[in-house]
Amino acid sequence: MPELPEVEVVKQSLERKILNLRIKKIKINDGKLRYIVDKNELFNLVGKKFKKIERRSKYLIFHLEKHITMIAHLGMTGKFFFIDKKNKKFKTSFYYDLNLEKDKKHDRIIFIFQNDEKLIYNDIRKFGFVKFCRAVDYYKNRHIRDLGPEPLSKDWDQRYFKRYIFGRNRTIKSILMDQKFVSGLGNIYANEILFLSKIKPTRKVKKIKEFEIKKVINYTKKILKSSIKYGGSSIKDFSSDNGKKGIFQQYFKAYGREGKTCSNIDCNSIIKRTIISNRATFFCNKCQK
DNA sequence: AGGCATGTTACAGG
């Protein structure tokens, strides 16, 4: 689920749900996430309201009353569910639907609000985490501090790109996934961006031409915005009834398409798969140079 | 049974 567009959709979704609800109670089902959840810090949120949510890269920054901030990362399988109480029956009102019976055991943290609505942090593989800090200090947090520019910001431009890759000996795909270079891209979008830019993922950055840098930047901005508009990508199967689901995965042109025909209409080549930086890498040998 | 999975980081080696 979570690269930049997915996290942005989560942020927007939660912002419409949980702001100004007062936390009545918090339960921890399993506090052994990527880092052990600090219970004192977590329970300190009881009685407070969420006031604002920000996204930085793939991190969610929850600002509460009393200048308390919770930093959350979803890892690979982390999800936030909001549960409201309409029709006397709890239901998810979140873009990514949940088969409650099956997935309940992966609920890790449950925030219960005064009106009995709930916010649940659910995480199968437990690579996600929550940490706490003072609001003014969150950007000093060690996870946030060294992040590169946001790919949708003006700071991530041709000049920066050129300067960063100068003298480096890495593949273009590995650098796109490097959060210090640009923050928020992951394996799926790196594959898609390079397919659209017609650059082979294995190409070394020193061999990337100026006009190609421009393409990478432009396609990155384009595809991220487009994915956000479509509610992000939901890769795993999910049941859907009243919740909204991300549908951007149906527009993937390279990711997960090994053995299928290239998406470019004038090409009948087969999408290949290889490994870069321990991650599945998909490309068209003919279209991507 | 073994390989694979949307992420991050500790560590090893140059």
Place this chain on the structure above:
DNA sequence: ACCTGTAACATGCC
């Protein structure tokens, strides 16, 4: 110190 690539984390699915 810098740069790069690999393995590990935990769980489920095919």
